[in-house]
Every structure is written in structure tokens, then in C-alpha cells.
Amino acid sequence: MKVYELKVNHSNTTTLIMKNRDALSSHPIRSDFKEQNLARDWQPAEMQTYKRRKFNEFPYLIPEKPIVSEKVMQILKPHTPTEVEFLPLLHNEFELYMMNVTNILDCVDWQRSEAQWLYEKYFMRFDKLVFDFAKIPKNTYLFKTEELATTKVFVTELFRELIEDYQLPGLDFSVVYDSEFTxxxxxxxxxxxxxxxxxxxxxxxxxxxxxxxxxxxxxxxxxxxxxxxxxxxxxxxxxxxxxxxxxxxxxx
Known part of the structure; x- marks a missing residue:
């Protein structure tokens, strides 16, 4: 089994920024996306193109939060009903959705991982992250960990296979966490x-x-x-x- 960090290939993917950023100061889009549900209070926020590039299925947002096209949303949604909220956005050219990944798993292998802590109590970061793959359900597509819920989304081989089956460009699967060992x-x-x-x-x-x-x-x-x-x-x-x-x- 393999797990990948969800990363956009910045070099060939359209980059977006928030339009009227100051007016969105109290909008859920400015939250840390650690809450389980945002859809109830969500109002579509307006995006604008900062740099137009070749691929538009997974636009890169500054600041970074996962965004997908309507086509990708329609492909992913049947497979991820309990893992992702697809939150609509506004754009003058594209139909876009922000992904709020609500599937948070307790799947860090703490015996093999290496982390830094403040005062031996407050988590700071991982120097080495190893997953306990037995704690990742076999039908999982996307998930977060509690420790990195505000900064990283992880995807499984099921997700990658789905993306490749539909030939959806724009992602970078180079950051790999493998279940194999010495x-x-x-x-x-x-x-x-x-x-x-x-x-x-x-x-x-x-x-x-x-x-x-x-x-x-x-x-x-x-x-x-x-x-x-x-x-x-x-x-x-x-x-x-x-x-x-x-x-x-x-x-x-």
C-alpha cells in the first residue's frame, strides 16, 4: 500500500487568488479547515486567475487549499461521501470547488515516526512521518491526520488510480509514504x-x-x-x- 501527499504541480497548473480578500476576512475560507463541517455556513467565495497555465483540473490557490474543477468533483464525489465536502466557488471562467477533507484518521506510527515537540507537550512537526497502514481503511481515498489537519491532505492508491483512469493532469505524486520495509x-x-x-x-x-x-x-x-x-x-x-x-x- 502507498500513501501520497496531495500536491499540485505548480509549474503547469493555473494559479488562483482570492478576489476581494479583505472582504473575506470572516469567511470560512479563511479558517484552518480543521473543523469537521463547513458546508452549512458556506457561501461561495470569488476567485480570480493569477497565472494561467496548461491544466485547470486542480488549480493552485494562494494561500494553499485544495481546489478541483467540476469535472473532478463529479468523479470523486461518489467515492468520497464521508471523506470530503465539496464547497462551491465563484470564477468568471471555471466551475470550481474547494475540498474540505473531513476524514481525519489516527494512523501515525509513533514508534517509527520522528517528531519535534515544544516543551515535550505541543506538537511542532514531523522530521520523519511513518503511517500505520493497518489503521487506514482499505476503501479510503483521502484523509488527514490530527497533527497535520490544517496543512496537509493525504491520498491513497485508490485516489491515484482514479485520477489516472480519467487522465486528470495537474497533480504531483512524488511525495510517497510506502508500507514496505527492510x-x-x-x-x-x-x-x-x-x-x-x-x-x-x-x-x-x-x-x-x-x-x-x-x-x-x-x-x-x-x-x-x-x-x-x-x-x-x-x-x-x-x-x-x-x-x-x-x-x-x-x-x-
């Missing part, structure tokens, strides 16, 4: 009772604490054994968590 981390997860996999290989401990290595055969069945040593090639593989298998017999 062999050393795989050993740590097995010690915690998890099973791990990489390609045709699986590793896990049984109920007696015995280590098992499985190889997927051409018959699509795992051939399990208890090796004397780990094949060195496996040490360089990237691993991910998998469901534990029932090991029927020793068959190496």
Missing part, C-alpha cells in the same frame, strides 16, 4: 506476531515460536520449510505485512 523491520514485525511477504516469499512464526519460510510454487501453493539460514538474497528485499497462513506440514 528485512530488519520485517524481523521486528514477526517478533510482534505479524507475517510478512515479498514477491513469492512469506515468513512467519508459528504458535510454538518456530520460524517458517514459504515459497509460492507454480501451483499457487506455499511450500513451507524451516531453513537453517536465511538465503542472503532475501536480506535485500522490501517486505510488507500479509495475512498469516496456516502451515499444514514441513515440506522442504
Amino acid at each position: 528485512y530488519t523491520e520485517a524481523e521486528q514485525r514477526m517478533d510482534q506476531g505479524q507475517a510478512v511477504g515479498s514477491g513469492k516469499w512469506r515468513m512467519q512464526f508459528d504458535e510454538e515460536g518456530e520460524f517458517w519460510l514459504g515459497e509460492l510454487t507454480l501451483e499457487l501453493k506455499y511450500r513451507w520449510g524451516r531453513p537453517v539460514y536465511i538465503p542472503p538474497i532475501l536480506l535485500g528485499y522490501s517486505w510488507h505485512e500479509v495475512e498469516k497462513c496456516e502451515i499444514d506440514s514441513f515440506n522442504w
Whole structure:
């Protein structure tokens, strides 16, 4: 599984600014977008083009908040009824919507993440952000974390696949958070009772604490054994968590 930071490709996407910015001082658009619901009190705010560029499906707003075209809204809305409010905006050329992502997940892996705190109490920022992918529901498209709810939106592979299926340009998927990990981390997860996999290989401990290595055969069945040593090639593989298998017999 992969998670991406929702980022606009500034170099080829139209940039917007708020029209009559001072008149919008008390408008919800000036809020931190951390509240769960804004639609009830929302009145369409007027945008204007600052720099016109090639793509207009995901315009970039100064200050940065996620905006999509009506086309993108129509594509995303059926998939995100509990994750996003689409708030209408005004523009003299485009039909636009601001996205208020209300799906806030407690999915930070604090054991592997590195954060800075003020007085060991107040969160400041992440130096290294790692997600606990088990806490991200499989049907998730967009979400925020409590710690970064005012500044960042994250999207899943489902979101990226949808965008690519409809060939919607203008996003930058270069900031990736991957659920894969090294062999050393795989050993740590097995010690915690998890099973791990990489390609045709699986590793896990049984109920007696015995280590098992499985190889997927051409018959699509795992051939399990208890090796004397780990094949060195496996040490360089990237691993991910998998469901534990029932090991029927020793068959190496």
C-alpha cells in the first residue's frame, strides 16, 4: 500500500487568488479547515486567475487549499461521501470547488515516526512521518491526520488510480509514504506476531515460536520449510505485512 501527499504541480497548473480578500476576512475560507463541517455556513467565495497555465483540473490557490474543477468533483464525489465536502466557488471562467477533507484518521506510527515537540507537550512537526497502514481503511481515498489537519491532505492508491483512469493532469505524486520495509523491520514485525511477504516469499512464526519460510510454487501453493539460514538474497528485499497462513506440514 502507498500513501501520497496531495500536491499540485505548480509549474503547469493555473494559479488562483482570492478576489476581494479583505472582504473575506470572516469567511470560512479563511479558517484552518480543521473543523469537521463547513458546508452549512458556506457561501461561495470569488476567485480570480493569477497565472494561467496548461491544466485547470486542480488549480493552485494562494494561500494553499485544495481546489478541483467540476469535472473532478463529479468523479470523486461518489467515492468520497464521508471523506470530503465539496464547497462551491465563484470564477468568471471555471466551475470550481474547494475540498474540505473531513476524514481525519489516527494512523501515525509513533514508534517509527520522528517528531519535534515544544516543551515535550505541543506538537511542532514531523522530521520523519511513518503511517500505520493497518489503521487506514482499505476503501479510503483521502484523509488527514490530527497533527497535520490544517496543512496537509493525504491520498491513497485508490485516489491515484482514479485520477489516472480519467487522465486528470495537474497533480504531483512524488511525495510517497510506502508500507514496505527492510528485512530488519520485517524481523521486528514477526517478533510482534505479524507475517510478512515479498514477491513469492512469506515468513512467519508459528504458535510454538518456530520460524517458517514459504515459497509460492507454480501451483499457487506455499511450500513451507524451516531453513537453517536465511538465503542472503532475501536480506535485500522490501517486505510488507500479509495475512498469516496456516502451515499444514514441513515440506522442504
